[in-house]
Amino acid sequence: MSKIALKVNGRSHTVDVDPATPLLYVLRNDLGLQGPKFGCGLGQCGACTVLIGGAAVRSCVTPTSAVKSEITTLEGLASNGKLHPLQQAWIDEQVPQCGFCQNGQILTAKAMLDKNPHPTDAQIRETMNGTLCRCMSYYRVQTAVKRAAKTLAEIAPASKEVVA
Amino acid sequence: MIPSRIEELLVTNRRGFLRTAGLLAVSFGTSTAAPQGPGPYPNPDFHQIDSWIVIHPDNTATFYVGKTDPGQGTGTGFRQLMSDELDIAFDKTTCIMGSTDITVDQVGSGGSTAMERDSWPMRRVAAEARRVLLEMGSARLGLPVDQLAVSNAVITVKADSSKRVTYGELIGGKKFNVTLDGANINAVAARAKTKLVPELHYTGQSLHRDDIPAKVDGSLKWAVDVKLPGMVHARNVKPPFACAKLTGIDEASVKSLPGFIKVVSKGNYVAVVCEREEQAIRAARQLKTTWEKPPVAPFPSSENLFDYMRTAPGAAPQAAKAPMPDGATIVEAEYEIPFQGHTAFAGAHATADPSNGQMTVYSNDMKSYGMRRGVATFLGMPQDRVRVVYMQGPQGFGRTAAEDAGCEAAYIAHEIGRPVRMQWMRDEETAWDTKSPAFLVKMRGALDAQGHLIAYDYHARSCDLNHVGYNEPDTVLIAQLMGSRRERPAAGSSATPSDSYVIPNRKMTGEVVGLPIVWETPLRTGNLRDPNGPQSTFAAESFIDEAAAAAKADPLEFRLKLLQAGKDDDAGFRRARSIAVLKAAAEKYGWDPRPSPKPRGTGDILTGRGVAYSFRGQTIAAQIAEVEVNRKTGHVWAKRIVCAHDCGLVVNPESLHHTVECGTLHGLSRALHEEVRFDTEKVLSRDWSSHPTLRHADVPESIEIVLVNGDPNPNRPDLPPYGAGEASLKPMMAVIANAIYDATGVRIRRVPFRADRVLAALKAAGV
Numbered sequence: 001m002s003k004i005a006l007k008v009n010g011r012s013h014t015v016d017v018d019p020a021t022p023l024l025y026v027l028r029n030d031l032g033l034q035g036p037k038f039g040c041g042l043g044q045c046g047a048c049t050v051l052i053g054g055a056a057v058r059s060c061v062t063p064t065s066a067v068k069s070e071i072t073t074l075e076g077l078a079s080n081g082k083l084h085p086l087q088q089a090w091i092d093e094q095v096p097q098c099g100f101c102q103n104g105q106i107l108t109a110k111a112m113l114d115k116n117p118h119p120t121d122a123q124i125r126e127t128m129n130g131t132l133c134r135c136m137s138y139y140r141v142q143t144a145v146k147r148a149a150k151t152l153a154e155i156a157p158a159s160k161e162v163v164a
Numbered sequence: 165m166i167p168s169r170i171e172e173l174l175v176t177n178r179r180g181f182l183r184t185a186g187l188l189a190v191s192f193g194t195s196t197a198a199p200q201g202p203g204p205y206p207n208p209d210f211h212q213i214d215s216w217i218v219i220h221p222d223n224t225a226t227f228y229v230g231k232t233d234p235g236q237g238t239g240t241g242f243r244q245l246m247s248d249e250l251d252i253a254f255d256k257t258t259c260i261m262g263s264t265d266i267t268v269d270q271v272g273s274g275g276s277t278a279m280e281r282d283s284w285p286m287r288r289v290a291a292e293a294r295r296v297l298l299e300m301g302s303a304r305l306g307l308p309v310d311q312l313a314v315s316n317a318v319i320t321v322k323a324d325s326s327k328r329v330t331y332g333e334l335i336g337g338k339k340f341n342v343t344l345d346g347a348n349i350n351a352v353a354a355r356a357k358t359k360l361v362p363e364l365h366y367t368g369q370s371l372h373r374d375d376i377p378a379k380v381d382g383s384l385k386w387a388v389d390v391k392l393p394g395m396v397h398a399r400n401v402k403p404p405f406a407c408a409k410l411t412g413i414d415e416a417s418v419k420s421l422p423g424f425i426k427v428v429s430k431g432n433y434v435a436v437v438c439e440r441e442e443q444a445i446r447a448a449r450q451l452k453t454t455w456e457k458p459p460v461a462p463f464p465s466s467e468n469l470f471d472y473m474r475t476a477p478g479a480a481p482q483a484a485k486a487p488m489p490d491g492a493t494i495v496e497a498e499y500e501i502p503f504q505g506h507t508a509f510a511g512a513h514a515t516a517d518p519s520n521g522q523m524t525v526y527s528n529d530m531k532s533y534g535m536r537r538g539v540a541t542f543l544g545m546p547q548d549r550v551r552v553v554y555m556q557g558p559q560g561f562g563r564t565a566a567e568d569a570g571c572e573a574a575y576i577a578h579e580i581g582r583p584v585r586m587q588w589m590r591d592e593e594t595a596w597d598t599k600s601p602a603f604l605v606k607m608r609g610a611l612d613a614q615g616h617l618i619a620y621d622y623h624a625r626s627c628d629l630n631h632v633g634y635n636e637p638d639t640v641l642i643a644q645l646m647g648s649r650r651e652r653p654a655a656g657s658s659a660t661p662s663d664s665y666v667i668p669n670r671k672m673t674g675e676v677v678g679l680p681i682v683w684e685t686p687l688r689t690g691n692l693r694d695p696n697g698p699q700s701t702f703a704a705e706s707f708i709d710e711a712a713a714a715a716k717a718d719p720l721e722f723r724l725k726l727l728q729a730g731k732d733d734d735a736g737f738r739r740a741r742s743i744a745v746l747k748a749a750a751e752k753y754g755w756d757p758r759p760s761p762k763p764r765g766t767g768d769i770l771t772g773r774g775v776a777y778s779f780r781g782q783t784i785a786a787q788i789a790e791v792e793v794n795r796k797t798g799h800v801w802a803k804r805i806v807c808a809h810d811c812g813l814v815v816n817p818e819s820l821h822h823t824v825e826c827g828t829l830h831g832l833s834r835a836l837h838e839e840v841r842f843d844t845e846k847v848l849s850r851d852w853s854s855h856p857t858l859r860h861a862d863v864p865e866s867i868e869i870v871l872v873n874g875d876p877n878p879n880r881p882d883l884p885p886y887g888a889g890e891a892s893l894k895p896m897m898a899v900i901a902n903a904i905y906d907a908t909g910v911r912i913r914r915v916p917f918r919a920d921r922v923l924a925a926l927k928a929a930g931v
């Protein structure tokens with residue numbers, strides 16, 4: 001066991017675990033987060049996705065000691081009590097069936113839109129392709145990603161105006 | 165040890181719920197829920213209105229129903245129907261589902277019965293509650309009921325709307341104490357009549373599903389999230405091959421690992437318990453065990469499965485039963501559908517709490533009542549000392565009807581006297597979950613000189629012995645591994661097609677065959693979303709296409725003619741509704757009549773279209789797909805799919821649309837990807853590469869859903885809702901096979917249509 005410092009959703013924590021422990025179990029069992037889920041433990045499905053330094057990372061195959069940047073989970077996307085446009089798009093498009101995979105869908109989409117705010121349909125399919133859904137909500141996930149991209153584009157110029 | 169209030173666990177942090185309903189405070193403590201704590205947990209009495217509906221002093225209501233919603237929006241649908249019957253605003257209600265000590269036993273979910281069967285007792289109880297409240301209002305206001313009006317849970321005097329009393333004022337916080345009639349829960353009845361369709365207000369509206377906000381903001385507490393004081397973690401050590409006999413456990417191989425508590429074992433069942441989750445995972449992997457092989461190979465390899473099924477011991481000869489007239493054109497074909505996995509998105513999981521001499525299991529079991537009976541019998545505990553708290557989990561399409569982890573967690577908790585969280589790992593779940601049975605279907609038909617189908621023979625052979633039930637204490641896997649045996653394994657079934665074609669000399673038969681060893685194997689079968697329907701429909705609807713091609717007829721017109729050929733009374737409008745749904749799909753698609761296959765293209769990408777249709781219960785789905793087949797790689801992409809669907813009364817169009825869309829894509833996944841692979845002693849499909857599923861890149865460019873609903877008279881005031889959870893899955897395998905044939909002229913009779921298999925078929929045919 002060793003003490004490891006983590007910053008998650010803006011808050012600092014110190015956990016005392018075996019450094020090889022996959023980050024997923026620390027987030028879920030030590031920090032009480034429910035967004036990241038165990039799906040496969042193999043990095044194949046995306047249910048455990050978190051953002052580390054803005055990149056979508058599979059926490060089920062990431063040793064806790066390897067984390068060097070701030071972690072954002074699904075719970076950390078909303079700000080000032082307002083849902084992130086992706087989460088709002090997920091509600092507007094009524095995306096989930098069971099919803100178990102949606103943590104991975106939303107965070108993978110977030111990392112994509114942060115890098116590429118106007119993805120083509122082909123880019124969405126390609127970037128999201130490793131994030132699985134057994135209910136087959138894919139079609140709506142893709143629709144919601146496009147809706148969120150549009151909302152984000154509408155918000156962006158407005159905030160620039162405020163700055164100017 | 166037990167969370168102080170069950171509703172607290174169910175709704176904690178459900179922000180959408182709190183925001184919209186403001187019901188958190190009132191849903192605590194005032195309900196008919198059995199008191200929390202030491203129990204016992206008797207069954208809520210379905211003859212009491214109080215078991216179904218609680219009206220709170222602030223004029224809101226909580227509905228308690230014995231159903232579970234694995235993600236298709238049925239919970240929201242129940243609220244819509246019950247709000248309408250009770251005459252209360254939808255957003256002043258909430259719905260608690262499927263926890264055995266506080267909701268009546270409506271089995272849970274399965275078979276698309278939510279709206280078709282189980283919404284009726286809910287509606288009748290809500291209508292009766294409204295009637296009783298009106299009588300109470302009449303007494304309070306001193307006027308007969310016919311001089312009163314009711315809206316949004318407020319009773320007013322028709323002649324003077326300032327005179328009013330609310331439901332909450334009449335009964336808030338108190339009990340109805342009204343006993344209902346009915347020999348069983350489905351027959352629950354009372355004096356009040358349910359409303360006719362034109363009187364329903366919320367029913368038919370696309371109200372947002374109430375479970376979605378908490379699923380996208382991370383606040384929902386799922387069954388995987390349950391944490392209890394003193395809880396420990398368990399993981400199974402599965403036998404390395406089917407029907408293996410445990411000969412030794414070397415506990416020293418894990419004893420010094422951090423957090424190690426115990427190896428729990430009985431018969432061939434082995435599990436490891438540790439303080440932390442990752443410790444249990446490591447210990448289960450590291451534990452040294454030795455096993456002995458069974459005397460014979462438990463099954464043939466997946467490569468040889470259909471040869472085995474063709475000559476399986478005990479099977480009846482597959483002789484044609486229908487007479488095939490001399491001089492007719494005979495069409496003959498054999499179809500093969502392999503075992504397919506449920507492969508739920510996460511492994512089976514449950515948390516069991518043995519405190520206070522009770523057993524509480526927190527689970528996403530879709531049939532929580534079955535799990536309760538199974539756990540009680542398995543542990544030898546009285547049923548009223550066991551309860552199952554239903555919570556959300558990954559959709560398993562029937563996997564959680566026999567959700568193995570509940571009995572396992574309860575057994576270990578019982579053994580060690582501490583709360584236990586059990587979860588299956590990915591390889592365990594994919595290899596050892598219940599399987600949809602493999603089918604071998606032989607079909608034969610005769611066409612006369614005019615191209616009419618005048619004889620039809622269908623014989624299905626399914627590999628469906630050892631079909632597990634709903635957490636039965638003698639079929640759940642832990643019981644099998646501990647040596648429990650039924651006298652005989654439960655035979656599943658071999659379904660016949662569910663179309664409404666009128667074909668003279670039509671004979672349909674089926675039988676079930678078993679594998680050499682049926683117990684303690686990962687090839688045990690279980691209900692997967694419309695069990696057996698996709699298999700029988702793949703064969704039957706591929707065959708109709710083959711017959712149409714032999715008759716050089718358009719496949720859609722060929723089907724319509726078979727439906728229009730009926731002369732007798734069209735009971736239930738089954739043929740008329742079939743015709744309407746097929747025509748609706750064709751119209752949306754822009755179908756132009758011509759025989760299949762179309763003249764083959766010259767490029768690398770060949771395009772074609774296919775159609776198929778089926779009933780599931782009273783619900784009809786007709787689908788048309790346009791596919792692209794890559795001649796060089798064998799890759800198949802469904803570029804466009806149209807699905808026309810008739811499930812009678814639509815409760816929530818948006819929610820229905822989504823369920824139909826996802827069911828369609830589930831069918832596409834099974835058509836293109838899914839197959840369980842195994843050698844002669846173990847399953848080799850163990851993860852998402854070896855049992856692949858549909859992915860984002862496979863999704864069609866467009867999916868169009870047409871809700872036909874209720875034809876030939878969609879406006880009839882007594883139109884009932886039928887099921888919608890499964891129908892759109894059913895025709896899809898045949899749709900894609902028929903489209904591949906249209907594009908290439910090559911008929912694929914073996915599911916799934918993976919690129920390598922399609923490419924080999926194309927090459928063999930010289931395409």
